[in-house]
Amino acid sequence: MLADMKKNLLARARSLLRVKKADRRIARAMAGGLTDLPFGPSSLNLMMVDSCNSQCIMCGKDYKACGTMQYISSNDIRTIYSHLDMDQIVDVIYGGGGEPFLNPDIAEIAAYTHAHYPVIQHTVISNLIQWPQEKVAAMLDSRVHFLVSLNAASRGTYKTISGVDAFQAVVSHIENLVRLRSARKEAVHIALSMILMRQNIDELVNFIKLSSDLGADEVKTLYVRVYPEDYRIKQDRNIFIAPSDSLFYEQQRSDDIIREAESVAKEKGIRFEHEPYFSCSRKTERNCNEAWKSLFINFNGDVYPCPASEILFKPKVDSGEYASGNILQSHVNEIWNNPFWQKLRETNLPHSRKEHFPECRCCGNSINWWGSDAEKAHVLDWQEISPAVGKKS
Structure with missing residues (x-):
């Protein structure tokens, strides 16, 4: 056991050094105006499956009703990794538009990543509506960190936001996850997330308390981004979220509740991450480093530059207008400095x-x-890419 502890500590130290090295390298390249890079991507976000078992009101695509069930397979991962310089990779995210645990190969993929690249930090982003215990246990053994999308502290609010009546099940699954982690004595981080909006802001303090009681290490929050109307329509043609649900229109109330939540989190000894208070707003230059750092990989191998890509960039990638590349078909050396990526870096130079x-x-x-x-x-307008989209509600 002592040998395993030393091995784990060494791997974590090597991982931290790799992260710092990548961050310094990216910062120097951006400051120097480099668009043709002498290094490759350091972060991978795998869009694991084109399907979901919830229908969250803030999501920009109805993956539950409109998903294809296509997924990144374990064979795909072997090909993808062989087309990358894995010595430069710092972290891998098992996420995407859908629910990662609907990918039948997810545990095998995590095991392969950990066995061949133990220095890499990897995280799964899941709603944990399902409880595939063998897969979860295997992922804990592969030291996969968990970010669980819960978004509510009550059954009613959870159903309103997720579109499914699964709050008690998810809470039970989080309890099981924490219990399994303890039994396996794995150094795995468990965080719960909440997208803050009018529907759930009053539950934030209780969410902090619930997260602490469940044994989570951290609560992560973001303000909801309300997409243009065309992106909020679900299969039944209904729209369940409106611009007025944004906390932009409840600024003082939001700030007051987040301050109270900070105090409770400190008292409970749980980390609490949130975006800036409305009262502490500050403007600056665009500071996006994704084009120097990340590959977002779709289930078909197409690569995108950032978290917004599955909605914003995908149509033009699919049509061929944006030649971002396909990592299943080409080595990263043929992709990473092609005209698309160099122009993307020019767009985001400081x-x-x-x-x-x-x-x-x-x-x-x-x-x-x-x-x-x-x-x-x-409240996202997107007039820049499609004047016809705009604000319709």
């Missing part, structure tokens, strides 16, 4: 920027440069 991609001006992370009190950072 100085002498060239706006090649209007999608970058529609980014949901714009709160980081427009400020938390900018309406367009919360």
Whole structure:
């Protein structure tokens, strides 16, 4: 056991050093205006499956009704990793538009990643509506961290937001996850997430308490981004979230509740991550480093540059207008510095920027440069990419 502890500590130290090295390398490249990079991506986000078992009101696609059930297979992963310089990879996210545990190969993929690249940190982002215990246990053994989307502290609010009546089941599954982690004595981080909106802001303090009681290590929150109407329509043609559900229109109430939640989190000894208070808004230059750092890999191998890509960039990638590349078909050396990626970096340089991609001006992370009190950072317009979309409600 002592040998295993030393091995784990060594792996964590090596992982931390790799993270710091990658961060320094990216910062130098951006400051120097480099768009043709001498290094490869350091972060992978795998869009595991095109299907979901919930129908969250804030999601920009109805994966439950419209998903294809296509997924990244374990054979795909072997090909993907062989097409990358894995010595430069810092972290792998098992996420995507759908629910990762609907991918039948997820545990095998995590085991392969850990066995061949133990320094890499990997995390699954799941709603944990299902409880595939053998897969969960295997992923804990592979030291996969968990980020569980819960979004509520009560059954009614959970159903309103997720579209399914599964609150008690998910709470039970989180309890099981924490129990399994303890039994296996694995150094795995468990965080619970909440997308903050009018429907659930009053439950934030209780969410902190619940998360602590369940044994989670951290609570992560974001303000909801309300997509244009065309992206909020579900299969039944209903729309369940409106611009008025954004906390932009409840700024003082939001700040007061988040401050109380911070106090409770400190008292409970649980980490609490949140975006800036509305009253502490600050504008700055766009500071996105995704084009120097990340590959978001779709289930068919197409690569995208950032978390917004599955909605913003995907149509033009699918049509061939944006030749971002396909990692199942090509080595990263043929992709990473192609014209698409170099123009994307020119679009996001800290100085002498060239706006090649209007999608970058529609980014949901714009709160980081427009400020938390900018309406367009919360209620997304997207007139830059499609004037016909706009605000319809």
